[in-house]
């Protein structure tokens with residue numbers, strides 16, 4: 001079982017100091033993909049004139065913009081960083097950055113593909129364009145802090161986490177979340193990439209993970225091991241269903257997700273699809289004619 005962490009203590013719009021170098025302001029956009037809302041992080045000392053960075057300004061929300069501007073009043077925002085272009089993370093980046101006169105840094109937005117028909121993930125911010133394009137490994141610094149871009153594709157093809165070097169902490173965005181597993185929905189979501197970037201996070205041995213939604217993960221290694229095991233279990237269950245004679249995602253999803261509300265099966269089927277694409281890529285299953293949502297699959 002994944003040791004999910006409890007509901008965070010917060011009030012919408014109130015900046016809370018959560019570590020020596022981190023403040024968090026939660027936007028009032030709770031929902032099935034955002035839990036209690038989007039947590040925007042302010043990195044740097046809470047002192048007049050200090051240079052700070054802001055991670056994931058969040059959704060287009062006037063009250064949240066006002067709360068962020070009030071939280072950084074008297075300080076200099078040197079960088080606005082965005083983990084990925086989903087609508088609960090990116091749209092406020094440009095208005096906020098313009099208001100404070102800072103550049104926006106993020107990975108290149110994905111090339112638009114056909115939308116999956118099911119509402120299983122936050123919509124994409126299709127107008128997003130960073131001032132500085134990150135590919136991972138870049139570092140930016142301010143008064144007593146250093147942030148390093150950490151490429152973590154999987155949930156989104158352009159997902160970037162950020163390392164706070166001084167606290168051995170990772171702003172994990174939606175790559176690793178404390179309250180839930182992450183949606184990996186093709187075509188933009190990619191399970192092969194997701195597992196590789198999960199292993200990269202495990203290898204770094206962070207002290208704390210600060211997800212965009214929910215409370216921090218303060219004992220990351222057992223949490224990440226359980227998170228990883230959960231995916232491998234699901235993959236093994238899919239191979240069992242194929243061995244039992246199921247051929248399609250539609251056939252196997254009700255059995256794989258018997259424990260969850262059938263209204264969630266369309267969303268769950270995208271996760272099964274993500275696993276099957278990864279298994280096909282690894283040469284462990286064959287898809288006929290190609291690894292689509294409707295294809296027939298069999299074990300090699």
Ligand SMILES: [Zn+2]
Nearest residue numbers: 086122155174
């Ligand atoms: Zn997202």
